[in-house]
Each structure stands twice: as structure tokens, then as C-alpha cells.
Amino acid sequence: MVQILPEVSRTLNEYLLVPNLTTEDCVPDNVDLSAPIVRHPVGEISPLRIAVPLVSAIMMAVSSPRLAIALAQTGGLGFIHQNQDVAAQAKQVGAVKRHKAGFRHSDINIKPSATLGEVSRLLRAAERDIAVVTEDGTGTGRFVGLIATTDFHPQRHDLNGTVESRMRPAHQLVTAPTTISLSDANTMLWDHRLDLLPVVTAEGHLASIVLRRDYELHKQFRNESIDDDKRFRVGAGINTRDYRDRIPALVEAGADVLCIDSSDGYSVWQQRTLAYAAQELGGVVPVGAGNVVDGRAFRYLADAGAAFVKVGIGGGSICITRDQKGIGRGQASALIDVVAERDRYAQETGVYVPICCDGGLLADYHMAVALALGADFIMLGRYFARFDESPSNLVNLDGQMFKEYWGEGSQRARNVTRYDQAETELAFEEGVDGYVPYAGSLYPNIARTTAKLRATMVSCGATTLPAFHRDAVLVQVSQQSYQQNGAEVRLRTGERDSGR
Ligand SMILES: NC(=O)C1=CN([C@@H]2O[C@H](COP(=O)(O)OP(=O)(O)OC[C@H]3O[C@@H](n4cnc5c(N)ncnc54)[C@H](O)[C@@H]3O)[C@@H](O)[C@H]2O)C=CC1
Ligand SMILES: O=c1[nH]c(=O)c2[nH+]cn([C@@H]3O[C@H](COP(=O)(O)O)[C@@H](O)[C@H]3O)c2[nH]1
Numbered sequence: 421m422v423q424i425l426p427e428v429s430r431t432l433n434e435y436l437l438v439p440n441l442t443t444e445d446c447v448p449d450n451v452d453l454s455a456p457i458v459r460h461p462v463g464e465i466s467p468l469r470i471a472v473p474l475v476s477a478i479m480m481a482v483s484s485p486r487l488a489i490a491l492a493q494t495g496g497l498g499f500i501h502q503n504q505d506v507a508a509q510a511k512q513v514g515a516v517k518r519h520k521a522g523f524r525h526s527d528i529n530i531k532p533s534a535t536l537g538e539v540s541r542l543l544r545a546a547e548r549d550i551a552v553v554t555e556d557g558t559g560t561g562r563f564v565g566l567i568a569t570t571d572f573h574p575q576r577h578d579l580n581g582t583v584e585s586r587m588r589p590a591h592q593l594v595t596a597p598t599t600i601s602l603s604d605a606n607t608m609l610w611d612h613r614l615d616l617l618p619v620v621t622a623e624g625h626l627a628s629i630v631l632r633r634d635y636e637l638h639k640q641f642r643n644e645s646i647d648d649d650k651r652f653r654v655g656a657g658i659n660t661r662d663y664r665d666r667i668p669a670l671v672e673a674g675a676d677v678l679c680i681d682s683s684d685g686y687s688v689w690q691q692r693t694l695a696y697a698a699q700e701l702g703g704v705v706p707v708g709a710g711n712v713v714d715g716r717a718f719r720y721l722a723d724a725g726a727a728f729v730k731v732g733i734g735g736g737s738i739c740i741t742r743d744q745k746g747i748g749r750g751q752a753s754a755l756i757d758v759v760a761e762r763d764r765y766a767q768e769t770g771v772y773v774p775i776c777c778d779g780g781l782l783a784d785y786h787m788a789v790a791l792a793l794g795a796d797f798i799m800l801g802r803y804f805a806r807f808d809e810s811p812s813n814l815v816n817l818d819g820q821m822f823k824e825y826w827g828e829g830s831q832r833a834r835n836v837t838r839y840d841q842a843e844t845e846l847a848f849e850e851g852v853d854g855y856v857p858y859a860g861s862l863y864p865n866i867a868r869t870t871a872k873l874r875a876t877m878v879s880c881g882a883t884t885l886p887a888f889h890r891d892a893v894l895v896q897v898s899q900q901s902y903q904q905n906g907a908e909v910r911l912r913t914g915e916r917d918s919g920r
């Protein structure tokens with residue numbers, strides 16, 4: 421007989437937190453936002469934890485290497501998308517891993533014979549001020565000089581002139597040998613007032629670069645997500661079709677954790693993918709699974725060996741899966757059900773399988789509500805798509821700046837790998853293609869969001885996420901309170917932090 425769940429389906433927007441007693445030690449600086457990412461025995465520490473419980477959505481418009489690096493610097497974790505061929509995805513994972521704290525692989529390089537017009541376009545597209553000149557234009561070619569936006573001007577210099585004609589040649593520059601330590605490299609940056617220090621091999625080839633900007637960021641962010649070799653941590657998406665090729669390539673490239681990327685994780689396809697990773701690859705890398713919206717599906721994936729389980733069907737900002745297929749559940753109801761099952765599962769088996777809340781967080785405070793409801797960490801698409809570091813284009817629409825953002829199930833993403841449909845047209849779309857308001861760089865935004873999270877937890881008397889899970893008191897809001905919230909006050913200035 422058809423089963424109808426007794427509860428209505430509720431969203432995160434339908435809850436508020438009721439403060440608990442705040443004691444002397446419960447201050448923002450003492451709030452520890454660190455979270456487990458992968459399964460672990462109850463009472464032990466997860467082998468993979470992050471300091472800030474935010475991860476980027478497995479999406480083409482969101483998770484580029486640049487975003488993953490910035491997010492790892494601030495204590496979160498990026499998931500490189502899998503809507504690209506295996507080699508391309510592995511290369512992106514490799515780019516994050518190679519970006520060794522402080523010493524980075526140079527990715528803005530040009531040949532001396534290139535024109536000033538070419539280097540100008542390269543710098544503009546990459547939003548950088550300086551390019552490294554190497555003989556073959558690669559990040560490991562023979563080092564010949566540097567060229568910055570301050571070295572030429574379109575009105576003074578012929579843009580058809582060569583880079584060589586305006587660059588600062590290697591013999592006039594300060595460089596460092598490959599044996600240099602990061603702290604000595606940073607001292608050189610300051611002593612010689614450099615923005616960029618090229619690290620050059622004994623044979624004269626570029627090995628890496630050290631940027632002043634990275635030094636400043638490093639001082640600012642002490643929570644970096646790094647592995648035992650001090651390389652940034654990075655996750656990657658996989659699918660339930662080409663996993664035999666994709667998983668080994670991603671492991672080889674250094675991925676720290678994988679996640680099956682699907683709208684509906686309650687399937688034998690996911691079970692087989694997890695079994696392959698565990699049995700044939702000997703569990704060399706943890707693999708998360710999802711998405712699910714109830715306890716049955718959580719248990720199925722936990723039993724199948726999922727490292728974590730991702731919750732959320734149809735709630736994403738670009739989602740139209742509820743309209744198209746009629747599947748899904750309000751994110752709060754889904755979390756409540758899955759969290760209860762996670763806790764039962766932990767009690768029965770002694771294994772804690774973390775839960776990721778994915779999609780549909782419209783305001784910063786929704787993150788606090790999701791964590792209070794028991795989520796271990798949070799995956800965001802729209803939130804990160806708005807930042808400089810996301811890979812999509814910045815566009816000006818009627819005087820306002822936007823970043824492009826599109827769903828993985830949209831025609832634009834043309835998800836041929838997984839949709840099994842014609843190469844060009846999808847039978848039906850499951851996501852929209854649009855724009856989100858541009859919000860500047862990731863760094864200040866993450867700082868503001870985490871400041872709010874800490875403040876909420878302080879109000880709720882919690883200095884750790886497990887304490888927040890245990891002690892949070894939530895209340896459902898009535899239709900009436902939505903209306904009261906809506907009372908309009910016209911703002912004096914157009915600018916303020918909307919929390920979105
Ligand atoms: N979280 C959400 O609410 C939603 C997310 N999305 C995103 O869109 C993208 C595509 O998601 P899906 O359409 O769910 O992709 P999917 O590949 O998981 O599923 C597509 C279809 O293929 C089937 N399938 C999967 N593996 C198979 C195999 N080995 N052999 C035969 N059939 C197989 C599935 O049962 C399903 O019918 C993902 O990036 C996902 O995150 C799309 C819609 C909603
Ligand atoms: O219905 C959908 N159609 C799509 O095309 C699509 N693409 C991504 N996703 C899911 O949305 C999540 C990101 O949601 P937010 O932008 O709200 O953070 C992501 O993390 C996914 O779970 C999709 N859902």
C-alpha cells in the first residue's frame with residue numbers, strides 16, 4: 421500500500437534557534453567549528469576533518485582549482501566537478517595538490533616572443549597583475565623574466581611589440597634556488613620589496629613562485645585544510661558509470677576524498693560504486709555518497725560503506741527536480757530524519773557516518789539551522805558561485821554585477837556522462853541556467869559567514885559542533901511571523917550585508 425509520511429515537508433527557513441545560557445568561556449574566539457568529513461569509530465577522531473564546515477558543490481560553475489585552493493586556505497574543502505573527462509578532472513585535482521602552501525606552480529606564463537596584446541589579455545582573463553616569462557611559455561620552462569601590467573601601457577607601447585621588449589629580464593631580477601625554505605623566501609619578498617619571487621633550478625628552469633599575496637593570506641588564515649605533506653586538501657566528484665577509470669585517476673592525482681555526485685543516491689549503482697572503491701581499490705580513498713532525504717536511504721549507503729552521506733533533493737537554488745520529477749523533501753525534514761538514523765546507526769554499529777547538508781541554503785543563518793539540526797558539514801553552490809574565485813563569467817546586467825551560475829542538470833552543463841541521453845539535447849532539464857549577484861572575493865565572505873556562525877553558537881551556549889547538535893533548541897516559525905518579518909523599513913544606503 422502506498423505510504424504517506426505523517427510529517428509535512430519542512431524547509432530550513434521554517435526554523436529559528438532559541439538561545440541557551442551563554443557562560444564566560446562561551447565567546448566567539450573559543451568556538452571550534454571543526455567537523456568530521458569521513459566515517460570513524462564512535463569516540464575516535466575522523467581521519468579527515470576540516471576547520472570550517474563548508475564545502476563547495478560538485479559543479480562546473482562552482483568548483484575550479486582556484487576556488488578549491490581559496491576554500492582550503494580558509495579551512496573548508498572544494499570538490500572538483502566530474503562533468504568533464506577523467507584526465508581533465510585529474511589535472512584540476514593535481515593543480516590543487518601541487519599548490520604547495522607558499523610555493524605555487526606558476527600558471528600565468530608567456531613566451532618572450534608573444535605580443536604585449538597577448539600578455540595583456542592573459543592577465544586580464546586571469547585577473548592577475550604579473551606573468552612569468554619562460555622560453556617555452558610553460559610553468560617549468562627556462563626562466564627569462566617577468567612582465568607586469570605596470571611594465572607597459574596600451575597608449576605608450578605598441579601592443580604588437582614583443583613581451584621581450586618590455587619585460588624585466590632574468591639577470592636584473594631577484595630569484596631563489598629550489599633549496600630555499602618558505603620562511604627564507606618570505607624574508608626575501610620583504611627585503612627586496614617583491615610581489616613575486618621566482619624559484620629557479622640550477623639549470624635555470626622555473627620551479628615555482630612565491631607570492632606576497634599568499635604570505636598575507638597565510639598570516640590571516642591559520643586553519644588551512646592541508647595533508648601530512650602540507651599540500652592543500654581537495655575532494656572530487658565521481659559518477660556511477662565510469663568509476664573504474666575515474667577513481668584510480670583521481671587517487672593518482674592526489675584527491676583526499678571522493679563523492680558520488682547524483683540527485684538520487686538510493687540506488688544499486690551507488691552501492692556498486694562504493695563496493696568497487698572498497699574491495700577492488702582496497703579503500704585507498706574515502707568515498708561519500710548521496711543524495712538522500714530519508715533514514716532508509718542513509719542506512720543503505722552507510723551499510724554500503726559510504727564515507728559520508730549527502731542530504732538534499734530538489735532544494736538547490738538552481739534545482740527544478742521537484743517540478744520536473746516530483747521527487748524531494750524539505751531540507752529540514754530530510755535532515756531530521758537522516759540525523760536520527762545516523763545516531764541510531766552509530767549506536768548500533770559503533771561507526772559514525774557524517775552527514776553533509778547540500779543545497780538550498782538561502783541565508784547564512786540557514787547554515788546554523790542545518791548544523792543545529794545535526795548536519796556535520798554543509799555543501800554550497802550558489803554561495804560560492806558569487807565569488808571572484810569561482811570559474812564562471814562576471815557580467816554586467818543593467819548596471820549590476822552578476823556571476824553566471826547553472827545547474828549540473830541544465831542543458832548548459834550537458835550532462836552526457838550521466839544522463840544517458842542524446843549528446844546534444846536533454847530529454848528534459850533538471851536545472852536552470854542563470855545569474856547570481858556578484859559578491860567579491862571568497863576570503864572576506866567566509867570570514868563574515870563564520871563570524872555569524874560563531875555568534876549564533878555563542879547565543880546557543882555551544883563552543884563545538886557536537887555540543888551544538890546536542891543542546892540546540894529550535895522552534896518552528898508560524899506563517900504569522902513571516903508576515904511580521906516582512907514589515908518594511910526602507911534602508912538609508914543601498915549597501916549592506918544581506919546575509920545571502
Ligand atoms: N541534489 C539535487 O537535488 C539534484 C542534483 N542534480 C545534479 O545533476 C547531476 C546529475 O544528477 P542525476 O541526474 O541524478 O545523475 P545520475 O547519473 O546519478 O542519474 C541519472 C540516471 O541514470 C541512472 N544510472 C546511474 N548509474 C547508472 C548505471 N551505472 N547504469 C544504468 N543507469 C544508471 C540513475 O538511476 C538515473 O536514472 C548531478 O551533478 C547532480 O548533483 C540534479 C538534480 C537534482
Ligand atoms: O535540481 C537540480 N538541478 C541541477 O541542475 C543541479 N545542479 C546541482 N544541483 C544541486 O544543487 C546543489 C547546490 O545548491 P545551492 O545552489 O542552493 O547551494 C548542488 O550541490 C546539487 O546537489 C542541482 N539540483
Ligand SMILES: [K+]
Nearest residue numbers: 684685686687
Ligand atoms: K532511487
